Amino acid sequence: QSALTQPPSASGSPGQSVTISCTGTSSDVGGYNYVSWYQQHPGKAPKLLIYEVNKRPSGVPDRFSGSKSGNTASLTISGLQAEDEADYYCYSYAGSNKFYVFGTGTKVTVL
Amino acid sequence: EVQLVESGGGLVQPGGSLRLSCAASGLTFSTYWMHWVRQAPGKGLVWVSRIKINGGITDYADSVKGRFTISRDNAQNTLYLQMNSLRAEDTAVYYCATSGSHRLDDWGQGTLVTVSP
Numbered sequence: 001q002s003a004l005t006q007p008p009s010a011s012g013s014p015g016q017s018v019t020i021s022c023t024g025t026s027s028d029v030g031g032y033n034y035v036s037w038y039q040q041h042p043g044k045a046p047k048l049l050i051y052e053v054n055k056r057p058s059g060v061p062d063r064f065s066g067s068k069s070g071n072t073a074s075l076t077i078s079g080l081q082a083e084d085e086a087d088y089y090c091y092s093y094a095g096s097n098k099f100y101v102f103g104t105g106t107k108v109t110v111l
Numbered sequence: 112e113v114q115l116v117e118s119g120g121g122l123v124q125p126g127g128s129l130r131l132s133c134a135a136s137g138l139t140f141s142t143y144w145m146h147w148v149r150q151a152p153g154k155g156l157v158w159v160s161r162i163k164i165n166g167g168i169t170d171y172a173d174s175v176k177g178r179f180t181i182s183r184d185n186a187q188n189t190l191y192l193q194m195n196s197l198r199a200e201d202t203a204v205y206y207c208a209t210s211g212s213h214r215l216d217d218w219g220q221g222t223l224v225t226v227s228p
Contacts, residue, residue, distance in 0.1 A: 034213035
């Protein structure tokens with residue numbers, strides 16, 4: 001199971017927007033609307049931010065949004081805040097043979 | 112509030128075995144698919160295994176298939192991961208998580224497994 005491809009890092013100043021890409025194949029990201037995104041602060045467990053491409057669980061600020069085009073999903077953080085500095089991972093269902101695959105992870109830095 | 116508490120991690124020699132547990136509270140455990148995810152030190156998240164609500168379906172990543180066994184005890188609200196033939200590359204923090212519709216909703220704090228001579 002090859003990991004989905006994310007950029008290693010992204011950054012922005014407070015108040016700016018940052019978009020993180022997550023590239024897979026037609027067998028995972030492109031084949032299903034089951035892409036989710038997770039935020040992980042150092043030493044902490046991951047937290048669900050987005051599911052089914054663009055849905056937010058209750059309690060997640062609307063600054064976080066998701067989208068997908070073809071084999072690439074994206075997470076956008078608008079109005080960047082200091083507490084958004086963390087690692088972000090995408091995750092996709094990959095069918096009944098490979099099951100699930102995570103992205104390589106992106107470290108977001110707030111300048 | 113959902114609480115998932117992993118335990119059972121520790122230091123084990125290559126070739127050895129370990130059983131992880133994940134105690135769940137604050138949810139109707141028997142209605143959730145459950146997953147294990149691991150993270151090697153300084154590395155990314157990797158999906159390991161999942162189990163259906165009644166234990167009737169279990170799936171594994173290729174890297175652990177035939178060595179790891181996921182199971183659950185719905186009466187005890189507990190998820191397990193039996194890990195055999197451990198290798199150095201199995202060294203990681205292991206997280207359990209509840210699953211809804213191909214997403215991972217709630218996570219435990221993780222338990223560290225170190226495979227080393």
